[in-house]
Amino acid sequence: MDGLLEKIDIQDLLTRLVEFLPSLGAAILILILAWLLFRLTRGSLSRMLERAGFEPALVKMLISNIYRFVLMIFGLVMAAGQIGINVGAALAGIGVAGIAIGFAAQDxxxxxxxxFMIFWDKPxxxxxxINVADEYGEVAEITMRSTRMRTPNNTYVVIPNKSIIDQVLVNHSKHGETRVDVPIGIAYKxxxxxxxxxxLAAVKGFEDVSAVRPTEVVVAKLSSSSVDMQLRVWIDDAAIEKAVYARVMxxxxxALDHAGIEIPYHHMQLFIDKVDDRVWEGVKKLAPLSALSGPANGQQGS
Structure with a gap:
């Protein structure tokens, strides 16, 4: 131990430490100034972005994460330069590491x-x-990585943002009022x-149905076994769309049952306009064979 102390030049060590203290103090001062700059400017920047029409969640993400990260990195780089670290080599190493991380986390x-596109475009x-990615529900939270929805079943669905922008999205709340189309078929007769x-009388004064927008009943399609009609009602809140659909149907x-109007089930009618005599002759020849096969099929219980 004494030999080690003899080899260390205490005077030289103290001299180097005194020479290093101003650089260390300058580095610490730069970090403090970067932190103060963030604290002093985050409020005004947030208000400016909100006045520009940015969503509050995006403003929080930009200021609390990205802006703070950039300021801190800038402060660390300047502080590292003050204490003699080769900033250029460090940045090159960070760049290489960033590329590797980018490939690993490309999803x-x-x-x-x-x-960012969702926050900017505001769909x-x-x-x-909304309806998206085969899911329907209320948007509960939007983050930079995913969108969280609450379905009518009260389940919680997390959808990656990339899946949302790559698919057709239907927003039921965008324009306030929503039309609910209820299909009801009646017989051709x-x-x-x-x-x-x-x-129309069945839904007149119906709860939750808009009294301002007119209710309509139109023929939507002539199907094989029914005349498909649509009962179209308007609602003010998309949150009750499914409930109103069920109650209106x-x-x-x-109402149709009470009025004696038939709602047919799917069926098919076959009309024979003309049958050649040779066809009837063939049927007559098969009739004895059909009679013989009756007992073989087993008429039980008679």
Whole structure:
């Protein structure tokens, strides 16, 4: 131990430490100034971005994460230069590491970029009811990586942002009012105007149905076994769309039943216009064979 102390020049060590203290103090001062700059400017920048129309979640993400990260990195680089670290070599190493990390996390980066696009384009916002990626529900939260939805079943669905921007999205809340189309079929023998009056009366004064927008009943399609009609009602809140759909369909069914208007099931009718005599002759020849096969098939219980 004494030999080691003899080899160390205490005076030289103290001299080097005194010479290094100003550089260390300057580095610490730079870090403190970077932190103070963030604290002093984050409020004004947040208000400026909000006035520019940015979503609050995006503003929080830009200021609390990206802006703070950039300032801290800038402060660390300047502080490292003050204490004699080769900043150029360090930045080159960070760049190489960044490329490797980028390749390893390209899915996460793609979702983050998609998050920026969602915040910028604003196809939906928190509280909207949307259809996307085979899911329907209320947007509960939007992050840079994913969008979280609450479904009518009260389940929690997390969808990567990349999946959202790559698919067709339907926003049921974007324009406030929403039209609900309820399909109801009637038989071909029934009178369409009478069915229309019955259905309109069934939903007149119906709870949650808009009294401003007119309710309509139109013929949507002539199917093989029914005249497909649509009962179109308007609602003010997309959150009740599924509930209103079910209640309106039930009310329409009960009203048609009460009026004696048939709602047919799927069936097929076969009409024979003309049959050649040779066909009937063939049927007559097969009749004895059919009679003989009857007992073989087993008429039990008679």
């Amino acid at each position: 996460s980066l793609a979702n983050t970029l998609a998050g 939906f916002q928190v509280g909207d009811w 029934e009178d369409i105007p009478t069915a229309r009056e019955v259905l 039930e009310a329409g069914k009960l």
